[in-house]
Amino acid sequence: MSYLMDYHIHSIHSTDAISSISEICQSAVNKGINEIIITDHYEPSNGDELYTIYDQKSYWAEITKAKQLFKGKLKLKMGVELGQPHIFKEGSEIVMKDFPYDYVIASAHKLPDGRDMSELDYSTISIEDVCAMYLEQINMLIDWQNFDCVGHLDLIKRYSASTYGKNLSLTCQYELLSQVLRKLIASGKGIEINTSGLRQTPKETMPGLDVLTLYHQLGGEILTIGSDAHRAEDVGKGIREAHALAKSAGFRFITSFHERKPVQIQISDQKAFSASQR
Ligand SMILES: [Zn+2]
Ligand SMILES: [Zn+2]
Numbered sequence: 001m002s003y004l005m006d007y008h009i010h011s012i013h014s015t016d017a018i019s020s021i022s023e024i025c026q027s028a029v030n031k032g033i034n035e036i037i038i039t040d041h042y043e044p045s046n047g048d049e050l051y052t053i054y055d056q057k058s059y060w061a062e063i064t065k066a067k068q069l070f071k072g073k074l075k076l077k078m079g080v081e082l083g084q085p086h087i088f089k090e091g092s093e094i095v096m097k098d099f100p101y102d103y104v105i106a107s108a109h110k111l112p113d114g115r116d117m118s119e120l121d122y123s124t125i126s127i128e129d130v131c132a133m134y135l136e137q138i139n140m141l142i143d144w145q146n147f148d149c150v151g152h153l154d155l156i157k158r159y160s161a162s163t164y165g166k167n168l169s170l171t172c173q174y175e176l177l178s179q180v181l182r183k184l185i186a187s188g189k190g191i192e193i194n195t196s197g198l199r200q201t202p203k204e205t206m207p208g209l210d211v212l213t214l215y216h217q218l219g220g221e222i223l224t225i226g227s228d229a230h231r232a233e234d235v236g237k238g239i240r241e242a243h244a245l246a247k248s249a250g251f252r253f254i255t256s257f258h259e260r261k262p263v264q265i266q267i268s269d270q271k272a273f274s275a276s277q278r
Contacts, residue, residue, distance in 0.1 A: 003265060005035040005256055006236050007103060008081070008151065008192060008226020013040040013059045019232035021062045025070045027232040035075035035256065036235070037103050038063065039226070042095050043083035046114050049091045060099055077102035077258065081151055083109045084137075086144040096146060103224075103257040105192065106144070107151035108137040117155055122163040130156050131173045135180050142183050148257055149224050150184065152194040152206040161201040171210050181218050190222025190255060190262070191215060193245060195238025196229075205242060212249035222255045222262050243267055 010017035011024055019027075021038060028036045040059055044051040060078070067076045078101050085092035085106050096104065110116050111133075122130065134156045141150060152158070154170050161168070170177045184191070194206040207215075215223075225242040229235045246254060246267060253264035 003035070004033045004236065004239055005037075005225060005254065005265075006033055006227050006229070006239055007037045007039070007079070007224040007257075008105060008194060008228045009036055009038045009235055010040055010081075010228070010230045011038050011059075013038075013055060013062075014230070015041070015053055017230040021059075021066050022069065023232040024229070024235055025066050025074055025076065027235040029070065029073050031236040033074070033236045033239070035077070037077045037079035037257075039079040039081040039103070039105050041081050041083060042092065043109065044088040044091050045110070049088055050094070051088075051091060054095070056095060056099055079103040079105065081105040081107055082147065083107055084112075084141070085147065086137075086140040087112055089144065092144075093146065100259065102259055103149075104147045104260070105149055105151040105226075106141050106147035108134065108141055108155065111137065118159045120159070122160040127160075127164055127168050128172050130160060130168070131170050132176060135170065135173055135176050139180050139183070142180065142187060142189065145187060145189075147189065148260060148262070149190040149192045149222065151192060152196070152228065153191050153211060154207045157202045157204075157206055157208075158197060158200055166202070166204070169210055170207065171214065177211070178214065178218065181215050181220060185215075185218060185220050188222075190220065190224065192224045192226050193242040195225070195227050195242050196234075198238045198241065199234065205238065205245060209245055209249055212245065212251075216250040221251075221253065221264070223251055223253075224255050224257070
């Protein structure tokens with residue numbers, strides 16, 4: 001019996017997403033997904049440390065309602081995607097303290113000077129320099145510690161693919177990447193396979209097979225899968241491909257989270273999941 005999870009989804013509680021929590025749940029049920037976590041953005045910018053747009057209370061109330069509505073059809077847990085929490089420590093820690101999330105993604109969307117990764121002029125920077133700069137942000141993110149998985153580890157691929165084509169891989173900074181991954185693993189944190197890249201210009205997951213294989217070889221075990229859907233129809237997209245990719249990289253388990261604690265779920269041989277360890 002298959003067990004499918006989508007651990008990275010945005011609802012109308014994110015400024016850049018359009019679907020309600022119940023539309024997302026219905027889409028997941030229609031696609032045979034067993035478990036989801038809606039991880040809306042808490043994304044402060046300079047001067048907006050408390051990011052008031054993120055209405056945590058109404059997110060919480062609607063998730064609680066949907067849990068009842070979809071009981072027996074879909075397992076729904078609580079999550080959040082924190083944008084650069086290493087820069088906005090105080091606000092991020094307040095958000096986490098007030099509500100007991102099951103799962104926390106930490107992402108580096110912006111540089112400390114406020115520029116978003118989507119706004120950089122990649123034609124003026126070498127691939128090696130972009131990778132070094134981005135890994136430095138991930139390094140600082142790991143120092144912050146209060147998260148479960150790093151979101152879309154090579155996000156710069158999403159925005160630079162139109163300039164670099166398929167040439168960008170964090171492995172061009174092999175030593176630095178290995179060092180960052182070792183630190184992440186030693187901290188008991190993980191990464192996700194973000195499948196949105198399959199639908200966008202890079203046409204591959206973030207990260208791809210090379211980085212996933214290195215993560216596995218270095219002893220990485222905590223690995224989630226998320227579509228990063230910003231509309232209900234994208235929920236669950238690429239999840240099955242991500243299972244195959246994880247297996248190719250050497251993984252036998254995908255991680256689920258409950259109250260911030262990881263639980264390993266075996267990847268079955270029939271491209272399906274067994275929830276035997278639950
Ligand atoms: Zn993100
Ligand atoms: Zn996201």
